Amino acid sequence: GESVGLHLPTLSVQEGDNSIINCAYSNSASDYFIWYKQESGKGPQFIIDIRSNMDKRQGQRVTVLLNKTVKHLSLQIAATQPGDSAVYFCAEYGGADGLTFGKGTHLIIQP
Amino acid sequence: DSGVTQTPKHLITATGQRVTLRCSPRSGDLSVYWYQQSLDQGLQFLIQYYNGEERAKGNILERFSAQQFPDLHSELNLSSLELGDSALYFCASSGQVYNTEAFFGQGTRLTVV
Numbered sequence: 001g002e003s004v005g006l007h008l009p010t011l012s013v014q015e016g017d018n019s020i021i022n023c024a025y026s027n028s029a030s031d032y033f034i035w036y037k038q039e040s041g042k043g044p045q046f047i048i049d050i051r052s053n054m055d056k057r058q059g060q061r062v063t064v065l066l067n068k069t070v071k072h073l074s075l076q077i078a079a080t081q082p083g084d085s086a087v088y089f090c091a092e093y094g095g096a097d098g099l100t101f102g103k104g105t106h107l108i109i110q111p
Numbered sequence: 112d113s114g115v116t117q118t119p120k121h122l123i124t125a126t127g128q129r130v131t132l133r134c135s136p137r138s139g140d141l142s143v144y145w146y147q148q149s150l151d152q153g154l155q156f157l158i159q160y161y162n163g164e165e166r167a168k169g170n171i172l173e174r175f176s177a178q179q180f181p182d183l184h185s186e187l188n189l190s191s192l193e194l195g196d197s198a199l200y201f202c203a204s205s206g207q208v209y210n211t212e213a214f215f216g217q218g219t220r221l222t223v224v
Contacts, residue, residue: 098159
């Protein structure tokens with residue numbers, strides 16, 4: 001079946017550095033690709049999405065890059081802060097099938 | 112606070128039993144989604160309701176069912192519970208039928224013993 005997965009289960013970065021979280025997907029037919037953040041004890045929280053006909057989208061301190069050629073999605077977080085510590089999920093959206101989530105990457109911020 | 116309320120927060124029950132999880136969506140949201148999160152399967156989409164009608168079905172077992180009521184709150188019913196049903200169950204809501212931005216509740220942690 002189709003799958004959305006992440007390359008690394010854990011990513012450790014220094015506070016203030018930029019973080020890059022990667023994701024591989026396999027369903028080329030998805031309309032949107034999305035990043036969600038889940039802090040300990042909370043539900044997932046929407047960060048940013050990108051439509052399948054775009055290759056880059058920027059938000060506040062975050063940038064999502066989509067490379068359809070190699071089916072790769074990344075989330076860049078600028079000037080990582082302690083509050084960015086969380087599990088980050090990439091997800092794909094195909095409309096009627098809801099959101100298909102990847103396994104998640106745990107981002108750890110080192111002081 | 113996402114505005115989505117789930118009750119109860121924790122639930123411990125025995126195998127073979129039946130439980131009901133409740134979700135109140137954000138004010139004005141017509142779509143409600145249910146997800147199951149477990150360590151081995153990650154976040155799995157179960158089912159979506161929009162304005163009282165079932166809209167999409169994911170990996171939902173036949174032992175599980177859901178409904179959305181006229182006041183838009185939703186319930187997820189889990190029956191003949193097995194140990195493997197132990198997981199976090201999340202409800203999310205959004206304003207539209209199809210929407211990438213869903214607002215998640217804090218989840219109900221179900222433990223089957």
